[in-house]
Amino acid sequence: MLRFAPILVLSYASTLVCTAEAFTPTADQKACAAVPANANVVAACTRIIEAPDSSNLDRAVSYTFRADAARADGNTAAAIADYSQALALMSTLVPALSGRGIAYRNAQNYDLSLRDFDQAIAIQPNNAELYNSRGITYRAKNDSSQAMADFNQAIKLDPDSAAAFNSRGNVYADLKQPDRAIADFTQAIKLDRSFANAYFNRGTVENDDKNQLDKAIADFSLAIKLDPSMTDAYVSRAMVYGRQNNNRAAMADLNTAIGRAPDLQRAYFYRGALYLNAGDNGKAIADLTRAVQLDPKDARALYARGLAKRRNGDATGGDADMAAAKALDPDVEKRL
Numbered sequence: 001m002l003r004f005a006p007i008l009v010l011s012y013a014s015t016l017v018c019t020a021e022a023f024t025p026t027a028d029q030k031a032c033a034a035v036p037a038n039a040n041v042v043a044a045c046t047r048i049i050e051a052p053d054s055s056n057l058d059r060a061v062s063y064t065f066r067a068d069a070a071r072a073d074g075n076t077a078a079a080i081a082d083y084s085q086a087l088a089l090m091s092t093l094v095p096a097l098s099g100r101g102i103a104y105r106n107a108q109n110y111d112l113s114l115r116d117f118d119q120a121i122a123i124q125p126n127n128a129e130l131y132n133s134r135g136i137t138y139r140a141k142n143d144s145s146q147a148m149a150d151f152n153q154a155i156k157l158d159p160d161s162a163a164a165f166n167s168r169g170n171v172y173a174d175l176k177q178p179d180r181a182i183a184d185f186t187q188a189i190k191l192d193r194s195f196a197n198a199y200f201n202r203g204t205v206e207n208d209d210k211n212q213l214d215k216a217i218a219d220f221s222l223a224i225k226l227d228p229s230m231t232d233a234y235v236s237r238a239m240v241y242g243r244q245n246n247n248r249a250a251m252a253d254l255n256t257a258i259g260r261a262p263d264l265q266r267a268y269f270y271r272g273a274l275y276l277n278a279g280d281n282g283k284a285i286a287d288l289t290r291a292v293q294l295d296p297k298d299a300r301a302l303y304a305r306g307l308a309k310r311r312n313g314d315a316t317g318g319d320a321d322m323a324a325a326k327a328l329d330p331d332v333e334k335r336l
Helices: 004-012 027-032 039-050 056-072 076-089 094-106 110-123 128-140 144-157 162-174 178-191 196-206 210-226 231-243 247-260 265-278 281-294 299-311 315-328
Strands: none
Touching (some): 039 056, 094 128, 110 128, 144 162, 162 178, 162 196, 178 196, 196 210, 196 231, 210 231, 231 247, 231 265, 265 281, 265 299, 281 299, 299 315
16 A cells, blocks of 8 residues: 555645646655555655655655654654654645644644644645544543534544544543443444444443443454454453453453553553452552552552552551552542
8 A cells, every 4th residue: 555646746736737647656655655664664765865866845755654654663753853854845744744743642742733733724624634633632632622623523524534433422421421422433333344443432431331331341342353452452341341240251351461561551450459359469469569660650559559468468568558549549449
């Protein structure tokens, strides 16, 4: 799959008369534009960037694709640097603005993220994907009102956007409007039956209703089937199994999640809680200690470890953990 020609044509449109049929990419352009990005993609993009006869447009697009590869690899700083290089060469290159907006959001620099999306939307005011992306940043900034406005606009511009319905469903969930949230997630699924994240999000809302636990398990299971790498779905399904007192199934899911994502903090917390409830205090302490190491401000993990220590004969250590937990969250006992 290639991305190069559409962006080149779009970018040229403001300055040149150009059609898709007139564009024939070189071998390096084809390699640079390939998805998913890998080392060969990065190497091809770098060759274009460094070639003395490359045009500013060639370099700008290649910087953008190289930045996409860095962002996908979790290298946010490198991604921002390359997007910025692209925009220094071509300030109106919308894919670079959008990509940098996402990268800034990943770095929790929400104001700069919004600035980039604002500029991109000013250039392409009918681009539903841009409104959806900006709305995600507003949601990350806890601005539900602006996020909702952007998701509504995205849906207005593209009523078949599964991503926009999924995004709006998340805001309804944030606002404690489960029926509307589930309706939007369901619409996202109707539009895209392979949308694993929409199944996961619908399951998360269903998990809050004791009468919909079987539906939640079904949705988490579908999410896992569609995307076996979705470790959060294993943890969430384990939580539902735990509520149904199916501890064996819950433990199996948590073991799978930890095996696939050894730094998944909440998986250690919930497995530690299962061990604690089963009376295996040693294993509970080990898992809860790992949860605390991964998130020292998790009051629930600290408090649960304190309980495990006390039950294991370490009253002094247990009291210290429980006191530290209450200092972080005075109501921690109610949240366990």
